[in-house]
Amino acid sequence: MALFSDCHNWHHLKQTGLRCDGGQSAVSSRYDAPQPCGTVCLAGIEGGLAGRFVEVMESAGKVKHMTAPSMQIIHVDWNALRLISLERFMAETPDTNALFTDLAEALAMAFSMVCVAVIVKDGNSPGYLTGDSDAAQLLLTLDGVQATLADGNPRTEVPPPGTALANAAFIAIEPLSLPHQQEQTTVIAFAGKNLIDSERVVALMHSLATETANELMVLRQAPFLAAAFAEIECGVTIADPTLADTPLIYANAAFERMTGYPRAEILGRNCRFLQGDLQDQPGRRILRNALTRGTDCTVIVTNFRRNGESFENRLKLRTIRTPDGTISHIIGIQLDVTKERSALESLARQKRRYESLIEAQTGFIWLMNAEGELMEVPEKWLEMAGLSLSRVPADLAAIRGALSPEAAEAFCDGWVEALRNVTPFEVIYHLPAQSRSPRWFLDRVTPVLDEEHKLLEWIAASQEITELKRAEKEIERAAYEDRLTGLLSPEGFAQRLDERLKRMDLHPASPVVVVDIKALREINNTQGYDVGDEVLREVARRLTAEVGESGLIARTGGDEFTVLAPLENQRTPRQLSKCMAAVFDVPFEIRGFSFHVEASFGYARIRSSAGDARKLMTDAALAMHRSQHNPALTWTQYTKALDHQTRETVNLTTKLRHALQADQLELYYQPQVDLASGRIVSAEALLRWNHPQAGFIPPGKFIPLAEQSQLIGPIGDWVLRRACRDLRAWRDAGLLVTPVSINLSLIQFQLGSVPDKVRQALTDYNIAPEELTLEITESVFEHQGQALKQDLEALTAMGVRLSLDDFGTGYSSLAHLNDYFFDEIKIDKSFVSQLDKGPYAQSIVKAVVVIAAAIGADVVAEGIEWSSHITTVLHLGCTKGQGYHFSRPVPEPRWRQLLFDQKALP
Structure with missing residues (x-):
């Protein structure tokens, strides 16, 4: 209801859409004459309308505004009101x-x-x-x-x-x-x-x-009605069913905001375009059926905004009919209920989760009041505890009596603390209390609080943890026992050895031996992992038989065993080593295969460990690694000198890893020349390490470290890309570029992806494949297999040249020259240096030339240091060579100058 103190002004305001149903003015009952001032009481109308009136009046500076719970009261200067344009009070002029x-x-x-x-x-x-x-x-x-x-x-x-x-x-x-x-x-x-x-x-x-x-x-x-209509949150649309495809002929601002489409893109279209590809929604079928019958309906459909975002639209359709009953218009009231639907679905999902959790759990739920008195007790728990079901709920004393004394005391202490501080507590116990194979439970008692954090009640969940207690024992067993061989695990060995060391019942010279089986990977790859596993089990049986019950044996790695072999009166250290080695003297007969297995040994004596099992194991492993990387050694004893050497190796390996990151590595280039003319025909890229403090570190010192630590992988990638980068730079500088060769390690092939990395480098620097030569030593054939053959074939197919380096010094590779295609064979410098000392070296060089001619490969003689070498190898049929006689390896700037000069080398 709206009451005005001035009839004239009431008439004036009535044009705005406000109405008066009668009543007495708050300040005057006279309606026959206008007053200069008065009070307007706005009640029973929407706040937005009253607010609009107040806003306009306040803007004139003549209104004092006060609100009450059920009405709005303003003090109006009516003279000022007469001066205010009605159009200003009304909604803005329609655009x-x-x-x-x-x-x-x-x-x-x-x-x-x-x-x-x-x-x-x-x-x-x-x-x-x-x-x-x-x-x-x-x-x-x-x-x-x-x-x-x-x-x-x-x-x-x-x-x-x-x-x-x-x-x-x-x-x-x-x-x-x-x-x-x-x-x-x-x-x-x-x-x-x-x-x-x-x-x-x-x-x-x-x-x-x-x-x-x-x-x-x-x-x-009706400007106020129009303003309200424009500001409502519901989208409103009107469609004309008398036109083809029932197009929309009206859409309010809220519908534009909801969909993101402007009116110009909405009008004239059927609203189903908002459904995108989801034209078969259940709500769509309900809509069609309702429109066919001419009835109203409300559905929820998935729509898409102009930016592609989906939203859930609660759509209510209302039909408008002409006097003859024909549907003239269809009004749609539309509301975005995405958040509401998401919240309801989340609530339903949480409810289903809770119900599923209660149904699936193997425990029980208890309820207690705020004082801790039992209200609900699970009957199955009482039955399992051996308590009578005739009295439910059972009293607290009977329940405590079903527990062990320790568990009952833990519950009592937990309740005292929980009731004092309103905090949760846990107790672990078993039922029945006297059983030899009980069921174990974990009870967690938690307070239930209201919104003001006041205690309402307590809820307790009894979760059976018997799958857990057994698992703890199984985990403990797995932690201390090797599942494949039944021997001790590293943790079990260390624990048992520490116990023996504390008892001090071992001879101080008794060794801890680490045994590494050689070539187990090859056995797995060629014979299968089942055969490899059987080898490990057989080694475990043989070691157990040799060491006896007084010792300890563990499998401490994939192909590694650690043994405590106590010295006894009847067995000296030398005899013990012979017995350990004898384990591998007898061939292994497994699944129809008979083969020898070799091993590397390293050991540390008890007295060197200062009573620490882990240090003994580490020292013995260190000694074993020394044997592993030195074919001349079978047994290695740990010494302080070995420890010092190892620390130096580790330190240098760390520096090498940093060198790769700090750009301390360089490529030097050594020319390969045509022996007849002295013209440079290609170059070999050689890796150099210039340490900022130590200076140049010889390749023979750091490259083996790189291979042992597998740093050779990233270092080899760096060499490949740096050589390609230099090739690109020389070509961009207009130099006459010669092919460049780089060396590949066996480990790089074992790490995989060599062809992919070569292809990527060639692509990144736009280098022709024939400009790159990959040098591979004979050692790759020691571990040759299908994967290596596929990699070499892929490189050949790519157009990259392959060179067999150090030919004749390593693995016998003549048989493999027929299987692997090489563009070049390099005669090792050890043969070239002996050319002047007898016919043997000359015969080797001549044989290599003949072999190379047979397979269509070039021959390069390495290590040419004297002019007499040139004369001899030319006479033997070799036309290319490299060595200090022509040039030592030079840095890239110096090599660039050699390319620029294009002079024949003497």
């Missing part, structure tokens, strides 16, 4: 241009148009147009347009030939009725490209124009 713009753009989007134009009477140009501007300007001059502006009747015309409208199939003119106008002042004219669209376009335009006129009427005559 007809925006409405007409939406109409024009909606038509242009819905149909194929030459142009669409809004034309105002007596205007020199269209008020708004889309499409061809010349054609739109021509519409102004048409007689039909002027006639419609005069009489308000719609028309359809044939486009005049030979004009800008010649491409149109039809022209339609539709009047746009505006409220309170005495004559037609605005029309919308459109030229369509397809005659078949003519009726549909005219019908849609008529419907849109009618709805626009209705909207303008509402905006003009």
Whole structure:
């Protein structure tokens, strides 16, 4: 209800849409004369409307505002009110241009148009147009347009030939009725490209124009209602079912905000475009059925915003009928309920989880009041505890009596603390208390608090942990026992050895021996892992038989065993080592295969460990690694010198890893020359390490470390890419580039992906494959297999040259020259240096030349240091060579200069 103290001002305000149902003024009961001031009490109306009134009045500076719980009271200067324009108090003047713009753009989007134009009477140009501007300007001059502006009747015309409208199939003119106008002042004219669209376009335009006129009427005559209608959160749409495909002819601002589509892209389209590809939603079928029957319905459908984001739309359809019962319009009330649906689904999911958890758990739920008194007791727990079910709930004393004394005391102590501080507590116990194979439970008692953190009750969950107690024992067993062999694990060995050391019942010279089985990987790869596992089990059996019950044996690695072999009166250290080695003297007979297995040994004596089992194991492993990397050694004893040497190795390995990151590595280049002319034909890239403090470190010192630590992988990648980068730089500098060769390690092939890395480097630096040569030593054939063959074949197919380095010094590789294609064979310098000392070296060189000719490979003689070497190898048929006689390896800038000079080397 709205009560006003001044009848004149009431009449004035009544035009705003406020109404008075009677009542007495708060300050005066006289309604017959206006007062200079008064109080307005706004009650029973929407806050937004009262707020709008107050906002306008306050802006005049003549209002004192006060709010009450059920009404709004303002003190008004009525003289000031008379001066305020009613239009200012009402909603803003409707933006007809925006409405007409939406109409024009909606038509242009819905149909194929030459142009669409809004034309105002007596205007020199269209008020708004889309499409061809010349054609739109021509519409102004048409007689039909002027006639419609005069009489308000719609028309359809044939486009005049030979004009800008010649491409149109039809022209339609539709009047746009505006409220309170005495004559037609605005029309919308459109030229369509397809005659078949003519009726549909005219019908849609008529419907849109009618709805626009209705909207303008509402905006003009009920501005507060229009403002509220524009600000509501619900999307409102109106569709015309009398038109083809039931297009939308109205959409409010909330619908634009909800979907992200402007009105121009909404009008004239069926709203199902919002469903994207989800055209078979259950809600869609409900909508179709309701519209077929002509009934209202409410559904939830998934829609998509203009940016592609999906949202859940609760859509209520309401049909509007004409007096004869025909459906004239369909109103849609639409609300984004994405968050609401998500919250409900989350709540339902949590409820299902809780129910599933209760059903699936193997424990029980208890409830106690705030004082800790039992309210609900699980009957199955009572039955398992051997308590009577006749009295439920059972009393607390009977329940405590079913527990062991320790568990009952733990519960009592937990409750005292929990009731004092309102905190949870846990107790582990077993049932039945006297059973030899009980079931174990973990009870967690937790307080239930209200929103103000006041205690309401207690809830306890009894979770059976018997899958857990057994697992603890199994984990303990697994931690101290090797599952494959049944021997001790590293942890078990260390624990048992520490116990023996503390008892001090071992001879101080008793050794801890680490045994490493050689070539187990090859056994696994060639014979299968089942055979490899059986080898490990057989080694375990043999070691156990040799060491006896007084010793300890563990499998401490994939192919590694650690043994405590106590010295006894009847066995000296030498005898013990012979017995350990004898384990591998007898061939292994496994699944029809018979083969010898070799091993490396390292040991540390008890007295060197200072009573520490872990240090003994580490020292023995260190000694074993020394044997492992020195083929001349089988047994190695740990010494302080070995420890010092190992620390140096570790330190140098760490520095090498840092060198790769700190760019301390360099490539030097040594030329390969044509022996007859001295012309440079290629170069070998050689890795150098220039340490900032230690200076140049010899390759023979750090490359073996790189291979042992597998740093050779990233270092080899660096060499490959640096060589390709230098090749690219020389070519960009205009130098006559020669091919470059780099060395590949066996470990690089074992690490895998060599062809992929070579291909990537060639691609990244745009290097032709034939400009790169990969040098491989004979050692790769010691571990040759299908993977190596595939890698070499892939490199050959790529066009990269392959060179067999140090030929004749390593693995016997003549048989493999038929299987692997090499473009080049390099004669090792050990043969070249002996050329002047007898016929043997010359025979070797001549044989290599013959072999190379047979397989179509070039021959390069390494280590040429004297001119006599050149004469001899040329005589033997070798045409290329490299060595200090021509040049030592030089840094990249010096090599660049050699390429620039292009001089023959002596």
